[in-house]
Amino acid sequence: MKVAIYGQYYQNSTEPIINDIFVFFNKNNVEMIIESHFLLMLNERKIVENKYKTFTSHTELDSSFDMLISIGGDGTILRAATLVRDSGIPILGINAGRLGFLATVQKENIAEFMQFVIDKKYSISKRALLSLTCFPANESIDEINFAMNEITVSRKDTTSMITIDTYLNDEFLNSYWADGLIISTPTGSTGYSLSCGGPILTPDVKSLVITPIAPHNLTARPLVVPDETEIRLKVSGREENYLVSLDSRVTSVKNESILTLKKTPFQINMVEIPEETFLKTLRSKLLWGQDKRN
Numbered sequence: 001m002k003v004a005i006y007g008q009y010y011q012n013s014t015e016p017i018i019n020d021i022f023v024f025f026n027k028n029n030v031e032m033i034i035e036s037h038f039l040l041m042l043n044e045r046k047i048v049e050n051k052y053k054t055f056t057s058h059t060e061l062d063s064s065f066d067m068l069i070s071i072g073g074d075g076t077i078l079r080a081a082t083l084v085r086d087s088g089i090p091i092l093g094i095n096a097g098r099l100g101f102l103a104t105v106q107k108e109n110i111a112e113f114m115q116f117v118i119d120k121k122y123s124i125s126k127r128a129l130l131s132l133t134c135f136p137a138n139e140s141i142d143e144i145n146f147a148m149n150e151i152t153v154s155r156k157d158t159t160s161m162i163t164i165d166t167y168l169n170d171e172f173l174n175s176y177w178a179d180g181l182i183i184s185t186p187t188g189s190t191g192y193s194l195s196c197g198g199p200i201l202t203p204d205v206k207s208l209v210i211t212p213i214a215p216h217n218l219t220a221r222p223l224v225v226p227d228e229t230e231i232r233l234k235v236s237g238r239e240e241n242y243l244v245s246l247d248s249r250v251t252s253v254k255n256e257s258i259l260t261l262k263k264t265p266f267q268i269n270m271v272e273i274p275e276e277t278f279l280k281t282l283r284s285k286l287l288w289g290q291d292k293r294n
């Protein structure tokens, strides 16, 4: 078995996690290829030896890898997705961060859960992604053009709201007057969209959610549409530019540009361990059932 190991940060809490993973994988003859910046961080702190092979970019991750293990929080998983791209390599998240909604393996259970990985006792949860075309073209979007959580347009350098003309499959939907608009995948429905009043979708639902951010049209509400819908946006406002984000990546786009959002032809494969299903994560991470009345 061959796995890629990726992390963004080093903290004191990293050492026991890395120890657990490395001891377990070495004992079970799993080949580990480590992202070069992460290995450098670990080498500097003398946590792992320098004997491991490394990778630096998505071009080196091919079908010979069985899995990518992401060590960190949800932000690290979103970055990991930009490494695997359309390769189909499944991602497993070990939560070294705070919430870890997508990073489902808790650091207390690493050896137990890695045994599931070796025994192939896991399922794959396919996550739909969104991509964006901008007219006129915008180079910084073209570089990594997909989002696993959401694509958001929002105001920039001003408190003044923006107007977002929105079309679904060429039919006019609405002109939102708001701080911004979120187009979320089912995966992203528990992220930013949820904070703005959007519904939670289970990961396998074939839909997108259009959620306005603080709309001044008080009747505007989150809307669920089929994920085959082509969504076109035209933003206008007092400033010359507005912000477009794809997950954690942000760029600036000129007013009146035409943005076209579509589901990507490929999906990201997330590893789902039997003990850590989406429904269990909902209960544990969103504290469902904590109300003492039931």
Ligand SMILES: NC(=O)c1ccc[n+]([C@@H]2O[C@H](COP(=O)([O-])OP(=O)(O)OC[C@H]3O[C@@H](n4cnc5c(N)ncnc54)[C@H](O)[C@@H]3O)[C@@H](O)[C@H]2O)c1
Pocket: 073, 074, 075, 076, 078, 098, 099, 100, 101, 102, 149, 150, 187, 188, 189, 190, 191, 192, 193, 195, 246, 247, 248
């Ligand atoms: N007000 C908000 O809730 C808000 C605002 C901006 C961005 N976000 C989310 O943060 C993501 C980017 O993450 P980051 O690490 O760069 O920013 P960050 O460091 O600000 O973290 C945002 C928080 O959102 C959580 N999160 C991210 N994706 C999630 C998901 N699919 N389900 C449940 N929780 C999720 C993370 O665990 C983290 O606690 C965005 O894609 C967006 O979904 C949320």
Ligand SMILES: Nc1ncnc2c1ncn2[C@@H]1O[C@H](COP(=O)(O)OP(=O)(O)OP(=O)(O)O)[C@@H](O)[C@H]1O
Pocket: 007, 008, 009, 010, 011, 012, 013, 014, 071, 072, 073, 074, 075, 076, 077, 096, 097, 098, 099, 100, 101
């Ligand atoms: N490899 C790591 N080792 C130790 N701590 C880490 C590691 N990666 C992330 N962290 C901790 O988790 C924090 C958040 O990480 P990350 O940006 O990946 O997630 P996030 O998007 O903020 O989501 P979450 O709320 O799930 O942590 C970091 O600031 C750091 O404190």
